[in-house]
Amino acid sequence: MTVDTGRIPNAEADFNRWRDATGGAVTFVFIGDTAGIKVRLGEADPDICAQTVVFFTAAGGITRADITLSPISGTPACVDTIAHEAGHSIGFLGHTSDGGLMDPDGGNGQITGQVADMIRTLYSNPPGTIVKVSQVAKGSLTTRGGLQSVTFVTPPRRP
Numbered sequence: 001m002t003v004d005t006g007r008i009p010n011a012e013a014d015f016n017r018w019r020d021a022t023g024g025a026v027t028f029v030f031i032g033d034t035a036g037i038k039v040r041l042g043e044a045d046p047d048i049c050a051q052t053v054v055f056f057t058a059a060g061g062i063t064r065a066d067i068t069l070s071p072i073s074g075t076p077a078c079v080d081t082i083a084h085e086a087g088h089s090i091g092f093l094g095h096t097s098d099g100g101l102m103d104p105d106g107g108n109g110q111i112t113g114q115v116a117d118m119i120r121t122l123y124s125n126p127p128g129t130i131v132k133v134s135q136v137a138k139g140s141l142t143t144r145g146g147l148q149s150v151t152f153v154t155p156p157r158r159p
């Protein structure tokens with residue numbers, strides 16, 4: 001996967017947690033503007049930690065993902081936000097309730113074994129394999145200009 005971290009400190013390390021958790025099943029190349037996954041600081045909604053929009057072709061292939069971090073994403077109200085959004089951007093299109101990183105609020109920040117296994121399985125398919133989005137996405141799908149997208153919004157944790 002190609003990633004443009006927008007020079008956000010430590011973002012590469014946050015992505016590489018997925019490489020390590022999956023035993024290298026998913027790897028990242030950090031490049032500039034032409035990357036498939038883009039991480040940006042945004043002004044958007046100050047009451048959320050981040051928003052990730054994952055785009056698909058009509059056939060169901062992920063084409064790109066845009067991660068927007070809010071100004072509070074680096075505060076204690078937001079847990080491992082970049083790593084959580086990275087999980088969505090590489091194909092974890094839902095949330096867990098196992099207390100780990102992919103819980104809606106980032107849980108304890110740890111990538112659980114079940115989640116790592118799911119990503120490892122996803123990336124064991126040959127490149128270009130179409131995964132039916134409707135089978136994996138739990139968010140609501142939107143269609144724009146021939147591309148489907150699903151948006152994940154991460155709320156801050158409740159004090």
Ligand SMILES: [Zn+2]
Pocket residue numbers: 084088094095103104152153154
């Ligand atoms: Zn999420």
